Amino acid sequence: MPIESSERDVLLRAAEHALAWLDGMDARSVATTATLDEMRARLGRPLADAGIEARRVVDDLVADTEGGILGSQGGRFFAWVIGGGVPSAMAADWLTTVWDQNAGIHACGPAASVVEEVAAGWLKDLFGLPEEVSVGFVTGTQMAHSTCLAAARHAVLRDAGWDVEAKGLAGAPPIRILANAERHGSVDRAVRFMGLGSDNIEPLATTDGRVSPEALGAALSASRAPTIVVLQAGELNRGAFDPFEALAPMARAAGAWTHVDGAFGLWARTSPAHRDLARGLELCDSWTTDCHKYLNVPYDSGLALVRDAAAHRAAMTLSTSYLPAGGAARDQIDWNPEFSRRARGFPIYAALRELGRDGVADLVGRTCRLAQVLVDGLGALPGVEVMVRPTLNQGVVRFVSPKAAATDADHDRHTDAVIAAIDASGEAFFGGVTFQGRRCMRISVCNWRTSDDDVGRTIDAVRTVLLKNS
Ligand SMILES: Cc1ncc(COP(=O)(O)O)c(C=O)c1O
Structure with a gap:
């Protein structure tokens, strides 16, 4: 039986509003024009006891947010690193909402699982990363850092004879974190989330945003403790790249794990004219990037990529008797920190x-x-x-x-x-x-x-x- 006309009507109405908004983008102010007080006054109505017609909710939402939507979807927005949405990705995102799959495990959304499996292969190929790399489709680089650092923490402590998933960090060998001094703050936040302690970050001195082999060599030789090195592909201001070709083998020889913040810079690998900026990137152990930035898919969409798939899985996996395991299929819960989650592979697949x-x-x-x-x-x-x-x-x-x-x-x-x-x-x-x-x-x-x-x-x-x- 077809859906009720009122439901059809509200979805079509939303599409009309969306298209009107896109059509007006070029003429509208890029900056917002409504003040905080205006937004609060318009949106801050008391929650009524009785609900109202869905179509009116949508119309009111559009009217009330007028002037409060930043024009970051448009072509003259140059603040931060944001990106817009290519048409198929926006459309696939709408469908993702309507299909409303819980992409936590294969059984809850088989197509969502397979789409991520396929997109993961395409992305590794585009970035020139090894076939064995495992991929988590997360909300953004922030959570990708957390996911990768959880895998790194597992691996460096495993190598030191410590099972961090079972025993936790109390009593574990301390982990050193040697990080590019001009890193993004989301690295420090992920270090905090992982219980590694931001005081344990030792900044690596930079020249023009890049860590030198001398700086890394001196830091590595100071201790044999379990070590995670954090480098970056695309520094915040200059877009600088660490010299991975020189640094990654040094870290590997010292038994350290090398993680790379590539929130936007990893995409340099996809462009023949820019690929060389990130020479040697494939020699590292984990990488983060965003699809909501350079791939121009809607928020929220980031990637955690890990060479040691066993470490990645050990840090993330969860099984319970009431969830059927995927068997040969890919269960996202093995690679993601979330339990229930949005099927964010569809817009990525579409954009690619x-x-x-x-x-x-x-x-x-x-x-x-x-x-x-x-x-x-x-x-x-x-x-x-x-x-x-x-x-x-x-x-x-x-x-x-x-x-x-x-x-x-x-x-x-x-x-x-x-x-x-x-x-x-x-x-x-x-x-x-x-x-x-x-x-x-x-x-x-x-x-x-x-x-x-x-x-x-x-x-x-x-x-x-x-x-x-x-
Ligand atoms: C270099 C770099 N790293 C990390 C991040 C954090 O990414 P996200 O906001 O997707 O968590 C950003 C965000 O702009 C960034 O530019």
Whole structure:
């Protein structure tokens, strides 16, 4: 029997709203325009005793959130590393919602399990990672770090004769964590989650965001304790890559596990023009990345990739008498920290099919080219200093105060003021960062929608703001 017309109506209505929102993206302000108070006033109604018609709920939701939805789906959003949604991934995400599979085990959603199995193979191939690598489809890089560090913790303590899953960490040999000093904060948070203690992180000194073999060698030789080395593919500001080719064999020789934060940088491996930036990456032991960033699938979608599948499984697996085990099939609960979970493989599978190998390479190559065009265009404007010209998709500039005898503090204030004015113009959106002790504007390009026109329009918008602020 077909569904009730009221249910059909509400789903079609949501699709209409979604399409209207996408259609309006180019004309709408990229920044939000509603204030916090307005959002609270509109959305913060008391919970009524009686429910209301589903269609009205959807219409109200759209009306009440007007001006409160950030334009990160569009082509002129350059703050943080966010990405949009390619059409098939957005559509597959809708279907994921409607199918509502619990992708915890194969038995709860056989197609969801097989889609992840297939997508895992495609992704390893795209990243040039070994066939034996196991993959967990998690919410994002944060949880991917936690998953990989759980596997790493298992392996380094197993090698020290300690079963951490059974005995826990109390009384275990202490684990050293040697980590790139310019790492992302999500690494420290995962270290905390894993009970390893952020005080046990020993920062590895960097030059231009990269750890040198000398720095790692000195740290490794200081102790034979169980060790996890944390490197990165794509540092936050410059998109720098550690020299994995030199570092990974050193860590392996010392019996250490090497984990890589590749939240966006792992995707460099998919682009022939950028692959070499991450030379030797395949020699490491675990890797994290996001599909919600560079692959342009909807949130939330990250990957935990682990060479030692047995360690990965030992750290994650769970079986109970009421859950049928998959047997030959893939149970996601063996590779993921969640129990019940969204079938987030469908949008990934869809995006990879829509783009193909060439499309992924083009997406990465194009956004990296546009990042350079944008930074070069901004750098040509009076009062703009380029701090980082992108080698991948990340750049950094700052705005020099026009005041006579301006101090560093003046430049910092001016930079923050210019960023705020650009964002307020609604034409483009950037974020600030303190880089090398200076307030700067960070530029990330990773949205499939960003075009040469978007970049030109953005440079025009910045020029206008600078003229007003000079
Ligand atoms: C380099 C890097 N690592 C980790 C993360 C955290 O990723 P997620 O927000 O998907 O957990 C980010 C997020 O922007 C990042 O840029």
